[in-house]
Amino acid sequence: MRKQPPLQLDAIPPGQPGLTSRAGWIVACCGLTTLLAWPLRGFLEPPNIAMLYLLAVAIVAIRADKLAAIIAAILSTAMLDFFFIHPVLSFSITHMQYAITLAVMLTVALIVADLAARLRLQALAATQREQLSQALYLLASQLAGSTSLQQVAVVTREYLHDNHHCTGMLLIRNNELLQLVEAGHQELSSLQIAAAETALHMSETRHMREADHHWLFLPLRGATYIRGILAIDFGQTPPAHIETQKSLYEAIAALIATSIERLHFFEIAQHTQLQIMDERLRNTLLSAISHDIRTPLTILYGMADTLTRSKLQDSDRTVAEAIREQARRLNSIVSNLLDMAKLRAGNIQLDLQWQPVEEVIGSSIKLLGDALQQHPVNVSIAPDFPLLRFDAVLIERVLCNLFENSVKYAYPDSPIYIRADFLGSFARISVWDRGPGFPPYKLDAVFGLFERGDNESSIQGAGLGLAICRTIVAAHGGEISARNDNGxxxxxxxxxxxxxxxxxxSENE
Amino acid sequence: MNKSSRILLIEDEVQIRRFVRQALEEEGYSIVESDTMHKALEHLQETAPAMIILDLGLPDGDGVDFIRSVRLHTDMPVLVLSARSSEAEKIHALDNGADDYLTKPFAIGELLARVRALLRRNKTDAPNLEASYRFGEIEVDLAHRQVTRNNAIVHLTPIEHRLLLTMLSNPGKVLTYRHLLRAVWGNAHAESNHYLRIYVGRLRQKLEDDTTQPKHFLTETGIGYRFQP
Structure with a gap:
């Protein structure tokens, strides 16, 4: 970051040179002119000497101020009269023409004094304006280069300190609270924070005096809303001066607001970019995992299945069957995990189609196949049950998970029931079993991720199955709930x- | 069962090839293995297999392209091996000429059943449209457009009848929604999957014992239907 030279913008108020320097200029210019002109008095007519004095007055006017120039004008006229106009060394005037010379000289000298002083003031103001805009430009370029709020706060603080000899603090809006950007750098009293909040809510600059310190609280207006407050502690600078410079500070606040807004949008853009990258990465990862886990699972399952088909002793066959069953279960868990990850990431496109619910119930029962061997499934759906709109693959997964859950907990050889009926403007599908049921205190929690009915249960399952059911049903705009009813x-x-x-x-063609 | 049937197995994973080969050889089939599509195309010309088992995720190209090029020359059965949760991939393969698919991991019994069904279908081709066709307790008299169940006449609407015939002529084959809609309704209802689902439901009500656990008109969730004689 470039370090700007101190500009001392308003440290010295314009056109107020010290008393001694003012007198010095008058004495030097008028005296020197008199000394120079004295030896020439034989060759030069008084009007020409008057010209020399006018020069002196002009110099005083340019170098000192208006008052000095006026004094110099009067003094010069007096000196011209005293030293050069006949009778010499006397203020008396004998010829009428010299009276005119003196009068004209005084008038011209006063006009020159006024003009020169005005010119000087304008030049001074122009220089000051240039310095100011240069400082603002530097501030703007430094703000534009800032990549964080912290940096904006530092740039602002250093700018205000170097150029305006005051202490600036940035407060940023966080919901309805104001927070110091450079926390710990300096604390604000509750009174100051209250003033800042007023400035924020009224959307106007607030001037506050606390002890003998003057403060300004300037709202940082963004395009959509006020993004924060610039608080400036002026110390003991007179309030009149603060008032005259208020528009300058408001301009500074506008610069800072623009830069905070830019950072805000930059952050949003960056976040979106990251999210896109993140999603892409996640999808790549998911499909890689999906492939890399399924391949060994397929091999494991296939080989175990091959073993169970070969001539084995009963004990070995039991082992082979157990391996096959575990591989199947692992595959089911992996499928649930991958679906869960996809659903959670929000990048599953539901394939919503109007279809009979009966069909998906049938396909779920068929998919589970042997797993339901010990538990006959009892289906009750009215034949004229309306079509429902859902993603068949996902609802099949819900039903499979519910059936698997029932199989896990139902008493051996007890049936599993499934029924479809109506509940207000919803269709309700219920699966229940004859088993111990859920622990009553856990009824609401069974759908939580990795939640299981009974933590001490010896029956395996990650609790993922019911969690994904809830996610899928919610994605369809429905609700899932658990209760106990003889199971x-x-x-x-x-x-x-x-x-x-x-x-x-019609049946006829 | 045709004991001399030769099967081309295209799968890049050596362990999967090993147990699939073992299972099929025990059933009396002879196996030609290939781990790339490039080699598979060579084997296809040299060995003239009776059917193909193809893993869709091959390292050297798109399995569907392979199916398409096979379909240019022959209608030999193609059984696709595919990962779950990729219904779109399966539909794509089926619409481009694959006959059936198996989702990994798969049971060997299921694989053998599919292979048997596909080879049998290939041998007998479509049911003879002159004669009658029988499955379970259903008899379809193709000449007189009459369907009986346990000798009792079942009344079918024209659409139901067309749907039944379309499914009968592709036993064991997975028929995608799109395929069935085109065959039964023409292009007009190509996107109205719910029509198809309703009519399959009606066929089941008339021809199946238990509509929720059908034996003949099977659901391939997210993909289509399969007729199992």
Missing amino acids: ACISFTLPLGNPPHIETE
Whole structure:
């Protein structure tokens, strides 16, 4: 970061030179002119000498101030009269023409004094403006180069300290709270914070006096809302001066606000970029994991299956069957995990289609196959049950998970029931078993990730199955709930909506 | 079962090839193995297999392209091996000429059943449309457009009848929604999957014992239907 030279913008108020320097200039210019002109008085007519004095007055006017120039003008006229106009060394005037000379000289000298002083003031103001805009430009370029709020705060603080001899602090809006950006650098009293909040809510600059310190609180207005407050501690600088420079500080605040806004949008853009990258990475990872885990699982399952088909002793066959069963279970867990990850990442596109719920129940039962061998499934759906709109693959997963859950907890050889009915504007599908049911205190928690009915249970399962059920049902706009009714019962709802009309067809061609 | 049937197995994972080969050889099939598509194309010309088992995720190219090029010359059965949660991939393969798919991991019994069904279908081709066709307790008289169940006449609407015939003529084969909609309704309803689902449901009500656990008109969730004689 470039370090700007101290500019002393308003340390010395314009056109107020010290008394001694003012007198010095008058004496030097007028005296020197008199000394120079004295030997020439024989050759030069008084009007020409008057010209020399006018020069002196002009120099005084340029170098000192207006008052000095006026004094110099009067003094010069007096000196011209006293030293050079006949009778010499006397203020008396004998010729009328010299009276005119003196009068004209005084008038011209006063005009020159005024003009020169005004010119000087303008030049001074122009220089000051230039310095100011240069300082603002430097501030703007440093703010533009800032990549963090901290940096903006440091740049602001150093700028205000170097150029305006005051202490600046940035407060940034965080919801409805104001926070110091450079926390720990300096603390604000509750009174100051209250003033800052007023400035924020009123959206106007507040001037505050606390002890003998003057403060300004300037809102940092962004395009959409006020992003924070610039608090400036002026110390004991007179308030009149603060008031005259208020628009300057407001301009500074506007610069800072623009830069904070830029940082804000930059952050959003960066975040979005990161999110896209993140999602891409996650998808790549998911499909890689999906492939890399499934391949060994397929081999494990296939080889165990090969073993169970070969001529084995009963004990060995039991082992082979157990390996096969565990591989199948592992595959089910991996599928659930991958689906969960995809659903959680929000990048699953539901393939919503109107279809009979009966069909997906049938395919789930078929998919589980041997796993349901010990538990006959009892289905009850009205034949005219309306079509529902859902993603068949995902709802099949829900049903499979519910059935698997029932199989895990149901008493041996007891049936599993599934029923579809209505609940308000929803269809409700319930799966229940004859088993111990859920522990009553856990009814609400069974759908939590990695939650299981009974933590001490010896039955395996990550608790992932019910969590993914909840996620899938929620993605369909339905709800899932658990209750006990002579066993565990889980119901989920799907919105009924407006099924498409199907034209009836006669049996005759 | 045709004991001399030769099967081309295209799979890049050596261990999967090993147990699939062992299972098929025990059933009397002879196996030609290939771990790349490039080699598979050579084997295809040299060995003239009766069917192909193809892993879609091959390292040297798109399995669907391979199916398409096979379909240019022959209608030999193609059984696809695929990972789960890629219904779109399966549909793509089926629409491009694959006959059936198995989701990894798969049971060997299931693999053998699919292979048997596909080879049998290939031998008998489509049911003879002149004669009658029988499955379970159902008899379809193709000439008189009459369907009986346990000798009792079952009334089918024209659409139901067309759907039944389409499925009968592709036993064991997975038929995608799109395929069935085109065959039964023409292009007009190519996107109206719910029509198809309703009519399959009606066929099941008329021809199946238990509509939720069908034996003949099977659901391939997210993909389509399969007729199992």
